[in-house]
Amino acid sequence: MITQALSLSGWSPEAVVFDCDGTLVDNERHWQEARRRAFGAFGLTPPPGFAERAKGVHYADCGRLMAEETQKPELAADLTRALLEHFLALVADDPVTMPGAGELVRLLSGRLPLAVASNCPLEVVEESLAQAGLLRHFQHIVVPSGTSLDPGGGFPPVNGAGIVRPKPWPDVYATAARLCGVRPGAALAFEDSLTGVDSACRAGLRVVGVGPRPTEEDAARADLWVETLRAPDLLTWIRARVLERD
Template identity: 35%
Template sequence: MDAVIFDLDGVLVDSERAWDEVRRAVVAENGGAWTDEATRAMQGMSTPEWARYLVEDLGARLTAEQLAAAVVDEMARRYADAPPVIDGAVDAVRAVAARDLVGIASSSPPVLITAFLEFAGLTSLVPVAVSSEEVTSGKPAPDVYLEAARRLDVDPRRCAAVEDSTNGLRSARAAGMTVVAVPNPHFPPDPAVLAGTAAVVLDDISELPGALERL
């Protein structure tokens, strides 16, 4: 592998439950109704995509732009003191960066990606961090992974992607990358998608450096 590209939410930051909690609250406060499939449907969507989903599918009575601002502002407030970094994640990124180029391809907005990198002291080790806000389509489309590879100046087929969710796994696979799965214990990926996309499945992010050496 020439590069390793990480997802953020659910891989490096234990934020999926926070996203879910904040979106649920904003929808409820604005006359919408949550559905059983909403959480997984939005995993991997870009900010404009999930904001439209809150309006069009869940019935929240604000504009998509207003909903996006309300949710992201609350998430930024929660990140202000300390992002919920997953145990072992920072050490794993440092170990990988000692050998390979490292990037991030995330559905989080740039403000939250930056907050994580600064808090974790990883800014200098992660030269490329792409938000799906910066590409045409969020996950499961491959756009964010392809853009990260382009900015790193590497062939996507020579990249490993580290993912946790159904849409993330599909996105990385569609980009032609070797997929390393660290399934999210709170929102586990579809078993069929996991089996059909992942070259290796890990129980913990701390296992990643060793697993990459075996690929």
């Protein structure tokens, strides 16, 4: 069932930008397990509610958060490195697409410019999409600057030439819309995390939230909220505003 916060019924997207983890591929559970293993490797216990606070957060920021919330700031770099290593091992062994992701991407492919905006390293996004059979459908993949597999680099506090900051900064979505050749307000984002929803909104995109429905206040941060990408009402809207428009 689709829940409307701000109606999209009279609006048509000119490009679509997808988040990757938790939206296209089921990697969020891998991040959760990787966090558990990284905490355990240093004899630490995850603080209550940490999984929800960490959802959608860039892995380098997550490593720092893990260190801060366990009062071990000196372990920030080590926790970040362990987090990424565990995640890469998990995703290589068990790639799974989210319900309806493949069908929706293939439905839109060739009709609108498609992009991915992710907080993950480029290598992780490309490998995840390739294993899911979806990589060829996307013209652009945007990730934060410096997100190689070396977790040592940070991000500047303000944006500058050539710098793409991670979500919740708007940079990845603003850049994706620009690469697709459309104004941000003409692009539609799909996101599973409130961090990502905020990023897309700040960039000026319209947003569909995907996954278990949050509180009414949080759900209202997106234009629409659906439980999965195969929600019948969502597909009806896509057909009416994209497919039948051709």
